[in-house]
Amino acid sequence: MPSDTRESEKRQRDKLQRDASRVPTGIAELDRMLHGGLLPGTANLVEGAPGTGKSTLGMQFIQHGITVCNEPGLILTFEEFPQQYYQDAANFGWDFHAHEANDKLRVIMTSPEVTRADLRQINGRLESQVHELGARRALVDSLSHFEYLAEDPVELRQIIYEFINGLKRLGLTTVLTRENAALLGETPDSEEDLAFVMDSYVMLRYVEIQSAVHKALLVLKLRGSNHEKDIRQFAITKHGIEVRARFEGTQGIMSGSPVMTHAEAFAAAFLKG
Amino acid sequence: MSDTNDFATSLMDDMDPGLLDLIKNQINSFIKWDLVRFFHDNPHTTDTADSIARYTGRDVRTIEPELLQLARDGILQMEDLAGMRVFTLTGDEPTRALIQDFIAACDDRQFRVKAIYHVIRGLR
Numbered sequence: 001m002p003s004d005t006r007e008s009e010k011r012q013r014d015k016l017q018r019d020a021s022r023v024p025t026g027i028a029e030l031d032r033m034l035h036g037g038l039l040p041g042t043a044n045l046v047e048g049a050p051g052t053g054k055s056t057l058g059m060q061f062i063q064h065g066i067t068v069c070n071e072p073g074l075i076l077t078f079e080e081f082p083q084q085y086y087q088d089a090a091n092f093g094w095d096f097h098a099h100e101a102n103d104k105l106r107v108i109m110t111s112p113e114v115t116r117a118d119l120r121q122i123n124g125r126l127e128s129q130v131h132e133l134g135a136r137r138a139l140v141d142s143l144s145h146f147e148y149l150a151e152d153p154v155e156l157r158q159i160i161y162e163f164i165n166g167l168k169r170l171g172l173t174t175v176l177t178r179e180n181a182a183l184l185g186e187t188p189d190s191e192e193d194l195a196f197v198m199d200s201y202v203m204l205r206y207v208e209i210q211s212a213v214h215k216a217l218l219v220l221k222l223r224g225s226n227h228e229k230d231i232r233q234f235a236i237t238k239h240g241i242e243v244r245a246r247f248e249g250t251q252g253i254m255s256g257s258p259v260m261t262h263a264e265a266f267a268a269a270f271l272k273g
Numbered sequence: 274m275s276d277t278n279d280f281a282t283s284l285m286d287d288m289d290p291g292l293l294d295l296i297k298n299q300i301n302s303f304i305k306w307d308l309v310r311f312f313h314d315n316p317h318t319t320d321t322a323d324s325i326a327r328y329t330g331r332d333v334r335t336i337e338p339e340l341l342q343l344a345r346d347g348i349l350q351m352e353d354l355a356g357m358r359v360f361t362l363t364g365d366e367p368t369r370a371l372i373q374d375f376i377a378a379c380d381d382r383q384f385r386v387k388a389i390y391h392v393i394r395g396l397r
Contacts, residue, residue, distance in 0.1 A: 081314070081315070081328075082314065082315060083314065106317050107317070108315075108317040108318065109315045109317075109318045109320075109328065110318055110319060110320055110324075111320050111321065111324040113321070113357070114319060114320050114321060114324070114354060114357065114359055117354050117355035117357060118319070118354060120355065121354070121355075125319055125361075129317065
C-alpha cells in the first residue's frame with residue numbers, strides 16, 4: 001500500500017476517533033471552530049447580551065442531539081415558560097412538543113435554589129428524569145438567575161461549581177447560557193471569573209460597524225482541546241444559528257465598536273480621495 | 274330559589290360526573306384553577322410556593338394555602354427538600370388523566386361557564 005494512502009487512512013481514522021469523542025452542537029461552522037464539537041460530559045458557557053441568540057444556540061444543540069445523535073435532552077429554564085421554548089423552537093421548524101411526547105425531551109421550569117438542592121440529593125428528581133429519559137444533553141437557561149443565591153462572588157462561584165459538577169456527575173454535556181448586561185463592549189470582571197469553572201466559553205456580541213449592528217461569535221476557551229480563535233460573524237436564520245466568515249478589515253471587534261485596520265483605512269481614504 | 278336550583282341541576286346533569294366532582298371538591302376556587310392549569314402546563318416543575326407565586330403572578334400569601342389544599346386533596350405532591358417545602362403535580366396517573374380531561378374540557382366555552390358557576394356557588 002502506498003505510504004500516501006496509509007497516511008490518508010490514518011488521518012481519516014484519527015478524524016473519526018476525534019469526532020466520536022465530541023458532542024456536535026449542530027451548528028456546522030461552530031463545530032469546525034471547536035474541532036468537532038464540545039467535549040462530552042462538560043459544562044459549556046454561552047454568554048451574550050439579550051437577543052444575541054444564546055437560547056437559540058442552546059435549543060439547536062438540544063434539537064441536533066435528539067434528531068441527529070439520538071441523544072435525548074433536558075432544558076432547565078429559570079425564567080421562560082416551556083410554552084415559550086415550544087413556540088421559539090417551532091419558528092425554526094423544531095417540534096419540541098413531539099420530542100416531549102416521544103420521551104426525547106423534557107422542558108423543566110424550576111428555580112435555581114430547588115435545582116441546586118435537588119442535585120445534592122441522592123436519586124433526586126433531576127437525576128430520575130435523566131435516567132428515565134436517558135438524557136445526554138442539557139440546556140440551562142440561564143445561569144444569571146444563580147446570582148440571586150449569593151451576593152458574594154466567591155460564594156457564587158462555589159455554588160455554580162457545585163452545580164455544574166452535579167450535572168457532570170449525571171453524565172450530561174451541558175450548555176449554560178448567561179446574560180451580559182452590556183449591549184456592546186467588554187465583559188465585566190465577574191463574568192470572566194465564572195469562565196474559569198467552565199470547560200468552554202463562547203461569547204456572542206453585538207458589533208457596530210458603519211452604523212449597522214452585526215453579531216459576532218468567539219470561542220474564547222475549550223478546555224483540553226485546541227480550537228479556532230477567529231471572531232466570526234453569525235446570523236439567526238429560519239433554520240437556527242449560522243456561523244459565517246470572520247470579520248475582515250476591522251479590529252477591536254469584541255469592544256463592540258471596531259475600527260478599520262490600517263490597510264482598510266488606507267484603502268478607504270484612497271477611494272474617497 | 275327553586276329556579277336557581279333548577280338551573281344548577283341542569284348544569285350538573287350534562288357535566289361529566291368525574292369533572293363535576295373535581296370542580297366541586299378539589300378545584301373549587303379560581304386560584305386553584307390557575308394552579309392546576311400551571312402544573313398541567315408544567316408537569317415537571319417542582320418548586321416552592323414563592324417561586325410558583327412568581328410564575329403565576331400572584332401573592333405567595335394567597336396561593337400557599339391553596340397549594341396546601343391541592344396537596345391534601347391529592348392533586349399535588351408536597352415534600353421537604355433541604356428545608357424547603359416544594360410542590361409538584363401528582364404522579365398518580367388517573368388523577369393526571371382527570372386533570373388532562375378538565376383542561377381539555379375548558380377549551381369549550383359552555384363547559385367553562387358551567388365550571389365558573391360551580392366554583393362561584395362553592396365559594397358562597
